[in-house]
Amino acid sequence: MAEPPTWIRPLAALLLLAMAAGPVGGPATARAQSPPAAQAGASAPVARLNQALLDLMRGGTREPSRARLQRFMPVMQETFDLEAALRVAAAPYFERANEAEQRQALDAFSRRSAAQYVDRFDSYEGQSFDITGQRDGPRGTTLVDTHVKKPGKEPVRLTYVLRPQGQTWKILDVLAKGTISQVATQRSEFQTILRNGGLPGLAHDLNAAADRLLGGG
Numbered sequence: 001m002a003e004p005p006t007w008i009r010p011l012a013a014l015l016l017l018a019m020a021a022g023p024v025g026g027p028a029t030a031r032a033q034s035p036p037a038a039q040a041g042a043s044a045p046v047a048r049l050n051q052a053l054l055d056l057m058r059g060g061t062r063e064p065s066r067a068r069l070q071r072f073m074p075v076m077q078e079t080f081d082l083e084a085a086l087r088v089a090a091a092p093y094f095e096r097a098n099e100a101e102q103r104q105a106l107d108a109f110s111r112r113s114a115a116q117y118v119d120r121f122d123s124y125e126g127q128s129f130d131i132t133g134q135r136d137g138p139r140g141t142t143l144v145d146t147h148v149k150k151p152g153k154e155p156v157r158l159t160y161v162l163r164p165q166g167q168t169w170k171i172l173d174v175l176a177k178g179t180i181s182q183v184a185t186q187r188s189e190f191q192t193i194l195r196n197g198g199l200p201g202l203a204h205d206l207n208a209a210a211d212r213l214l215g216g217g
Contacts, residue, residue: 042142042162042169043131045079049171050129050146053117057124065214068118069111076114081163081170082106089186090194090202097199105199108206115210126151137161141172 052075059068076082086109087094094102127150134144142162147155159175174182193202 042134042164043144045162045169045171046131046144046146046160049075049079050131053121054124054127054129056118056121057127060123065115065118065122069114069214072118073110073114076117077110079171080113081165081172082110082113084163084170084172085109085183085186089183089190090199091187093194093199093202101199101203105203105206108203108210112206112210112213115213119213130155140164142169143175145178 052072056068056072059071063071083106086106089109090105094105097105127148130147130149132145132147134142137143140163144160144162146158146160148158149155157176157178159178160171161173161175162169162171172183176182190202193205197204
């Protein structure tokens with residue numbers, strides 16, 4: 001049976017992600033901690049990511065793509081909960097795999113995810129990022145809205161879904177136009193690969209995709 005279109009499933013994806021990230025003391029605790037002190041830190045990873053993307057664009061083609069990936073990867077790992085995203089995108093295959101296969105898949109997923117940013121943010125033409133607000137999301141998550149601005153173009157709205165992890169916050173998902181879930185899109189993309197090759201097949205495909213995005217740089 002085909003999965004529903006990704007644009008009608010953002011809330012379901014958020015709930016799955018929140019559960020995959022694990023408990024943080026239960027919904028009541030998370031909600032009680034959110035305003036104002038704990039929630040105030042939710043925008044910090046988004047601001048960190050925005051600055052790193054500006055740096056990527058300003059570096060542009062002057063720096064080889066693999067060097068840009070090496071510089072950007074730590075930011076990706078610092079700001080995103082990539083394991084929680086992959087657990088949802090590759091369910092149920094991720095849970096069925098052994099630890100070595102899970103690690104290989106997570107490394108490949110992290111590499112492909114970072115390579116996509118390196119490929120998309122490759123030139124600076126006056127772009128800017130504005131964090132426009134944040135609000136409560138489901139199951140203790142916080143939604144941080146950002147506008148990506150480019151002179152002469154309509155702003156692009158991105159909504160980041162974050163969940164607290166100890167004293168920090170991690171990005172679980174990105175909603176394009178506030179509704180199109182990145183993780184739901186990835187889940188739809190991965191299912192045929194997973195059915196045919198399991199988690200090792202997905203890891204191979206993700207590394208190959210990263211290599212194509214990086215080219216010979």
